[in-house]
Amino acid sequence: MIWPLLYAALWKLAPPLIGHYLRRRARKQPEYLQHWDERWARGEPRADDAHGAIWVHAVSVGETRAAAPLVAALRARWPDKPLLITQMTPTGRETALSLYPDACVRYLPYDAPDAVARFLGRYQPMFGVLMETELWPHLIAGCRAHGVPLFLANARLSERSARGYRRAAGLIGPALASLDGVAAQSEDDAARLRALGARQVAVCGNLKFDITPPPQAAALAAQLRQWRGERPLWMAASTREGEEALLLDALPADSPAVLLLTPRHPQRFAEVAELLRARGIPFQRRSNNTALRADTRVWLGDSMGEMFAYYQAVDLAFIGGSLLPLGGQNLIEPAAVGCPVLIGPSTFNFAEVTRLALAEGAARQVADADELHRTVATLLADPDARQRMGAAGLAFAQRHRGATARTLAHLLGCVGEAVD
CATH class of the missing domain: 3.40.50.11720 (3-Deoxy-D-manno-octulosonic-acid transferase, N-terminal domain)
Incomplete structure (x- = not known):
C-alpha cells in the first residue's frame, strides 16, 4: 500500500x-x-x-x-x-x-x-x-x-x-x-x-503502419525536389539534442550532397541554427521557401507537419534518436513511401519495428556518425541499392498493415x- x-x-x-x-x-x-x-x-x-x-x-x-x-x-x-x-x-x-x-x-x-x-x-x-x-x-x-x-x-x-x-x-x-x-x-x-x-x-x-500520407504531401514533395535541383539530398529526421553536433562534426567537407536536417522538437530549431553558424556551415531554412543556393550544405527543416513530403523528396533518410541512447524514432513513415532508411544503434523504443525492417531489407543500421556518413556516400553513389531498399520498404509497410x-x-x- x-x-x-x-x-x-x-x-x-x-x-x-x-x-x-x-x-x-x-x-x-x-x-x-x-x-x-x-x-x-x-x-x-x-x-x-x-x-x-x-x-x-x-x-x-x-x-x-x-x-x-x-x-x-x-x-x-x-x-x-x-x-x-x-x-x-x-x-x-x-x-x-x-x-x-x-x-x-x-x-x-x-x-x-x-x-x-x-x-x-x-x-x-x-x-x-x-x-x-x-x-x-x-x-x-x-x-x-x-x-x-x-x-x-x-x-x-x-x-x-x-x-x-x-x-x-x-x-x-x-x-x-x-x-x-x-x-x-x-x-x-x-x-x-x-x-x-x-x-x-x-x-x-502497430497503428503507424496504417497511416497514409496527407494528400498535400506529394505536391509539396514535388516543390522540394524542384528547389533541390540535381544535387543529392539526404535527411537526418527527428534528431534529438546532442545528435546534431555529432552529425555536423562528422560531415565530410568534400561531399556534394545536401543534408536536410529536421530536429524532433520545434523549440530547438533556433538552437540547431546556432550550431550550424558556430561551425561555419552554409545553411538555409526550409521556412524561407526558396530554392537551394549553390553553396548550401545543410537545409534546416524548420517546419511542422511536412515529414511525409520530406521523405518523398530525399534520396534516403537517417532516423534520429538512435545515435545516442534515446531509443530511436519512427521509421515506418519513410519506409511507407519507398524512402531507404538508415538507423543508429539505439532502437529500444521501436525494437520490433527495427528488427523487422532490417530483416526485410528496408533499413540498414550504423554504429556511429562516421559510419553513417560513409554509408550515405555509398548509397548515394548506388541508385540500384537505393531502389531495392525503397521497394523493400514499401513491401514491409504494406505487409504489416x-x-x-x-x-x-x-x-x-x-x-x-x-x-x-
Whole structure:
C-alpha cells in the first residue's frame, strides 16, 4: 500500500513544482504558458466542451498522428458522437487541432485526484483510449470510479521501461489491471504488460503502419525536389539534442550532397541554427521557401507537419534518436513511401519495428556518425541499392498493415457492451 500513498502525497506537493517546470519550458516554447486552467481541469465550462464523447488521449505529436487511423475507425463506428482529444504538449495540441478540426481539443489534466474528478465530471466520456504508454494511476482509478471504460491502444513497453515499472509494481500493477483492455504492438510488449498485471491483452500490431500520407504531401514533395535541383539530398529526421553536433562534426567537407536536417522538437530549431553558424556551415531554412543556393550544405527543416513530403523528396533518410541512447524514432513513415532508411544503434523504443525492417531489407543500421556518413556516400553513389531498399520498404509497410481493424475489434470485445 505504500506506493499509492506516496503517489497521492506527491500530487499534494506537485502544483508549485509543475508551475516552475511549465515556466521553464516556456522560455523556449511560450505556448506552455497557455491553457493552464485545463492542466488542472479548472475554469468555467465552454460552449465547445464535448459531453459523452469518444475520448482519445495522445501525449504529443507522434502519438496524435499514430491515433489518426483509429480515430477514423471509431468515428465511423459511432458517427453521431463528439470527439475529445487530449494531449500534454503544445506541439501535440497543435497537431490535434490540424488533424481533427471539428474535435474538442484539450490538455489532459495532471494526475491529481481532484483534477481527474473535475475532468471526468465535466466531459463524461463514453469511453477513453490511451495511446501507447500513457499510464496515469489516478486517471485510471477515476475512470473506474466514474464508470468510464478505458482502453490502452498501440501499447508498447520496452524492457528498459518495464524494469522501471517493476520497481513501482504496487502502483502500476493495479492501474494496468483496472484497464478494460490492451492492444499491444508486439508479442514482447504484450508479455511485459501481462507480467505487470494487465488483463485482456491482445497483439494487434502497430497503428503507424496504417497511416497514409496527407494528400498535400506529394505536391509539396514535388516543390522540394524542384528547389533541390540535381544535387543529392539526404535527411537526418527527428534528431534529438546532442545528435546534431555529432552529425555536423562528422560531415565530410568534400561531399556534394545536401543534408536536410529536421530536429524532433520545434523549440530547438533556433538552437540547431546556432550550431550550424558556430561551425561555419552554409545553411538555409526550409521556412524561407526558396530554392537551394549553390553553396548550401545543410537545409534546416524548420517546419511542422511536412515529414511525409520530406521523405518523398530525399534520396534516403537517417532516423534520429538512435545515435545516442534515446531509443530511436519512427521509421515506418519513410519506409511507407519507398524512402531507404538508415538507423543508429539505439532502437529500444521501436525494437520490433527495427528488427523487422532490417530483416526485410528496408533499413540498414550504423554504429556511429562516421559510419553513417560513409554509408550515405555509398548509397548515394548506388541508385540500384537505393531502389531495392525503397521497394523493400514499401513491401514491409504494406505487409504489416491492419492494426486498426484488429485494435477496433479488440476494443469492441472489451468495452462494446458498456458503450453500445
